[in-house]
Amino acid sequence: MKEIDIPIEASVGQSRTNPLARVFDELVRFCRSRSMFMLHYCTGCGAIELPPAMTSRFDMERLGIQPMVTPRQADILLITGYVSIKTLKRVILTYEQMGSPKYVIGICSCTVNGGMYWQSYATAKQLDQYLPVDLYIAGCMPRPEAVLEGMRKLMDRIRSDEADGWKDYYRRYDWYLGNQQHLFGDDWQTPADVIGEASHYDLAGPGTEGEHTRLLQQCQKPLEPQQTFFQIGGSLEKKGEFHE
Amino acid sequence: MSIQTLLMELVLMPLVAFVVGLFMVLMLRRIGAKLQRRVGPPMMQPLYDIVKLYSKKTQISHGWMHDIGIIMAVGGYVAAETLLPVPGMDGIADKGGLVTLVYMMMVPSLGLALGVGQCANPNGSIGIARALTSMLAYDVPFVIVVFGVAWYFGTTNLVDIIAIQQAGGVAGWGAITMPLLAIAGLFALQGMLGKQPFEIYIAPAEIATGPMVEMSGKYLGGLFVMQCFQLYTAGVLYVSLFLGGGENWLFFLIKVFAVVAIPMTVAFLFPRYKTEQMIRLMWKWPVMIGLLGLAFVMH
Numbered sequence: 001m002k003e004i005d006i007p008i009e010a011s012v013g014q015s016r017t018n019p020l021a022r023v024f025d026e027l028v029r030f031c032r033s034r035s036m037f038m039l040h041y042c043t044g045c046g047a048i049e050l051p052p053a054m055t056s057r058f059d060m061e062r063l064g065i066q067p068m069v070t071p072r073q074a075d076i077l078l079i080t081g082y083v084s085i086k087t088l089k090r091v092i093l094t095y096e097q098m099g100s101p102k103y104v105i106g107i108c109s110c111t112v113n114g115g116m117y118w119q120s121y122a123t124a125k126q127l128d129q130y131l132p133v134d135l136y137i138a139g140c141m142p143r144p145e146a147v148l149e150g151m152r153k154l155m156d157r158i159r160s161d162e163a164d165g166w167k168d169y170y171r172r173y174d175w176y177l178g179n180q181q182h183l184f185g186d187d188w189q190t191p192a193d194v195i196g197e198a199s200h201y202d203l204a205g206p207g208t209e210g211e212h213t214r215l216l217q218q219c220q221k222p223l224e225p226q227q228t229f230f231q232i233g234g235s236l237e238k239k240g241e242f243h244e
Numbered sequence: 245m246s247i248q249t250l251l252m253e254l255v256l257m258p259l260v261a262f263v264v265g266l267f268m269v270l271m272l273r274r275i276g277a278k279l280q281r282r283v284g285p286p287m288m289q290p291l292y293d294i295v296k297l298y299s300k301k302t303q304i305s306h307g308w309m310h311d312i313g314i315i316m317a318v319g320g321y322v323a324a325e326t327l328l329p330v331p332g333m334d335g336i337a338d339k340g341g342l343v344t345l346v347y348m349m350m351v352p353s354l355g356l357a358l359g360v361g362q363c364a365n366p367n368g369s370i371g372i373a374r375a376l377t378s379m380l381a382y383d384v385p386f387v388i389v390v391f392g393v394a395w396y397f398g399t400t401n402l403v404d405i406i407a408i409q410q411a412g413g414v415a416g417w418g419a420i421t422m423p424l425l426a427i428a429g430l431f432a433l434q435g436m437l438g439k440q441p442f443e444i445y446i447a448p449a450e451i452a453t454g455p456m457v458e459m460s461g462k463y464l465g466g467l468f469v470m471q472c473f474q475l476y477t478a479g480v481l482y483v484s485l486f487l488g489g490g491e492n493w494l495f496f497l498i499k500v501f502a503v504v505a506i507p508m509t510v511a512f513l514f515p516r517y518k519t520e521q522m523i524r525l526m527w528k529w530p531v532m533i534g535l536l537g538l539a540f541v542m543h
Contacts, residue, residue: 034286
């Protein structure tokens with residue numbers, strides 16, 4: 001993973017008065033590392049290595065890793081392979097709906113540098129420009145052993161509180177948003193209010209807001225419920241304008 | 245009974261239920277793993293999951309009905325635990341009785357329906373509609389079974405029902421004296437615990453776990469706690485009605501764990517039924533067996 005210059009901030013205003021706070025933090029970190037719910041966004045061929053990693057041959061559940069089906073319930077977002085620009089939008093939407101702490105794992109070479117899709121015009125080359133990737137598992141494709149080894153590495157990093165990519169996304173949201181806007185256009189927006197979340201949970205940093213977030217606020221359209229269409233007698237009728 | 249003892253029992257009974265429920269969840273996951281020739285989760289995995297979910301940093305709430313729904317879901321079962329006699333502790337079981345208990349066991353589903361309704365996720369709405377419909381399906385044989393047992397023992401007081409069974413020894417157990425009702429009860433138990441073939445309302449691959457689709461962090465943690473209570477309540481109720489309750493904690497726990505293991509062991513044999521197939525099946529076979537058993541009991 002590319003070294004990113006992250007300004008280290010001293011934790012001010014967070015004086016822990018409880019004498020057991022340290023023990024409690026340790027317990028929470030341990031439980032977080034031993035219970036990881038995984039949302040596998042199977043974008044590419046790397047997904048083929050997940051069934052053996054999950055089922056009886058390698059059995060991820062003995063490490064406390066279970067597959068989950070919605071982003072709300074998940075802790076890990078597993079991106080298994082190349083992300084086309086169209087897919088990347090969905091990946092970002094999914095990521096922003098997950099509850100923090102959340103971790104992103106990029107599996108296969110394609111997430112690292114585009115891999116064999118390097119010359120493709122429709123593929124996002126480096127995933128960590130758009131999402132904070134905590135761990136890459138390189139290979140084309142990595143074997144289940146490598147996937148499990150990567151998971152163990154992530155467990156260690158969660159245990160020692162180093163896996164804080166999710167904080168980075170809040171602190172440097174402007175940079176990530178800028179890269180996203182570069183790909184998707186200036187009117188790119190997601191339903192999640194990342195800036196609001198960052199300020200509510202006291203996670204905002206100097207890079208949370210900037211020129212790109214100002215652009216977002218200018219272009220932002222209010223969210224409206226999707227129009228429902230009924231298929232009646234072979235013709236699509238809009239709800240509300242429906243008549244016999 | 246002094247007020248201090250009563251208060252202590254009211255606190256202890258849900259706590260015991262939670263701890264036993266944690267091990268039941270572990271047992272279910274281990275059984276699933278063994279049937280699929282896997283190692284399965286470690287001993288404390290259910291606890292890790294719950295601590296992790298409660299320690300999530302960001303919580304996504306969809307409004308206060310969403311919050312209250314989860315409280316109702318857990319609270320309904322906490323109330324139900326105090327009505328379930330366990331060895332050495334009766335709580336308010338002899339004042340509440342069977343009918344109150346059955347009523348309390350429906351509160352969680354309704355609470356969940358309220359909470360999920362506010363999430364406005366179509367998968368959640370479909371899921372909870374299916375869950376309430378399946379509740380309608382398994383409650384008919386369940387009520388027949390409860391009525392039959394109450395008729396046979398001539399009381400709706402669970403403490404008395406257990407005492408009568410224990411006085412008769414193993415031959416006095418409900419499962420021996422009312423075998424048809426016991427079989428119908430097992431059917432209802434399978435539906436109540438939402439195990440295959442009756443898990444259409446969870447259906448992870450189709451409707452993304454249905455009612456749980458918008459639950460994250462503490463909300464999902466609440467549902468995990470609820471699952472512990474649910475397994476415990478269903479198991480203990482079945483043991484109290486048909487297997488003579490608990491003479492002591494050892495036999496009591498063996499019986500309860502054995503009863504809860506049945507649905508999970510059966511579950512992996514089946515795919516799932518559609519909702520209307522489930523209703524047809526539930527209102528046909530267990531109801532028929534239950535009514536036949538009722539006829540024998542009332543003769």
